[in-house]
Amino acid sequence: MRRYGPWLAATLVIVSNLAAWRVAALNRSGEPEAVLVLTERELQLPARQTENTALSLRLVFDRWRERGDTVVREAGWFGRAKLESIGFDCRRPVTAENADDYRTRPPRRTFAALEYGEGASLDSRLSVVDVDNDAAALRRRHPDRRRVAVVEATAAVRYVSNPGQPPFLMGRVTSVLPAEINVPREWRGALEGLQSDAQTGTWPPPQREPRFRATVAWGKRLEPWITNVELLTPQPAR
Numbered sequence: 480m481r482r483y484g485p486w487l488a489a490t491l492v493i494v495s496n497l498a499a500w501r502v503a504a505l506n507r508s509g510e511p512e513a514v515l516v517l518t519e520r521e522l523q524l525p526a527r528q529t530e531n532t533a534l535s536l537r538l539v540f541d542r543w544r545e546r547g548d549t550v551v552r553e554a555g556w557f558g559r560a561k562l563e564s565i566g567f568d569c570r571r572p573v574t575a576e577n578a579d580d581y582r583t584r585p586p587r588r589t590f591a592a593l594e595y596g597e598g599a600s601l602d603s604r605l606s607v608v609d610v611d612n613d614a615a616a617l618r619r620r621h622p623d624r625r626r627v628a629v630v631e632a633t634a635a636v637r638y639v640s641n642p643g644q645p646p647f648l649m650g651r652v653t654s655v656l657p658a659e660i661n662v663p664r665e666w667r668g669a670l671e672g673l674q675s676d677a678q679t680g681t682w683p684p685p686q687r688e689p690r691f692r693a694t695v696a697w698g699k700r701l702e703p704w705i706t707n708v709e710l711l712t713p714q715p716a717r
Contacts, residue, residue: 554649
């Protein structure tokens with residue numbers, strides 16, 4: 480029986496690879512669900528790793544509501560009603576007695592609309608503008624496929640209490656899935672030349688003019704892949 484072990488292991492690897500290829504092919508068949516041109520502001524390049532033969536870019540979206548130095552005064556669009564619409568139970572009064580209950584609620588899987596906007600900041604220009612448990616409904620509300628990507632995400636409840644203000648609930652998208660996008664081999668060499676030896680934090684993004692832009696497509700299964708990478712000419716210092 481032992482002599483069949485290596486053959487069985489090799490067969491399982493082949494079957495797994497074929498299944499992964501089939502899923503990827505299905506995801507990329509037909510017209511993409513969304514196509515966005517992003518830059519280094521939104522696609523974080525990891526530090527150089529000598530033993531790693533693959534390269535992935537981390538998708539960075541605007542998390543301004545999670546920064547410790549920002550005082551949130553209102554829930555905005557992601558308030559109590561929106562939280563309830565994606566399955567959170569918000570029936571308890573929003574009071575200090577129930578603060579721990581709301582703060583310990585586990586996150587939920589949902590879908591998020593990531594919109595690419597303009598701006599002068601060097602931070603990510605991708606921001607979450609809507610959530611829904613129905614990806615098709617989310618797309619109907621945000622039909623611009625060159626500006627908005629519908630992605631899988633996780634959302635959480637945030638209990639907010641400010642001095643002199645009644646407490647309130649707001650939602651936040653804590654992650655998008657997948658969080659990283661693999662770089663195809665044909666563009667890996669160009670980006671590897673931009674990698675540094677020092678690991679940067681995931682937030683905030685590097686405060687520099689972007690050095691590359693990439694076209695990212697999302698398929699039927701809402702999984703992204705890179706279709707093009709272009710290096711950018713450095714801008715002169717001002």
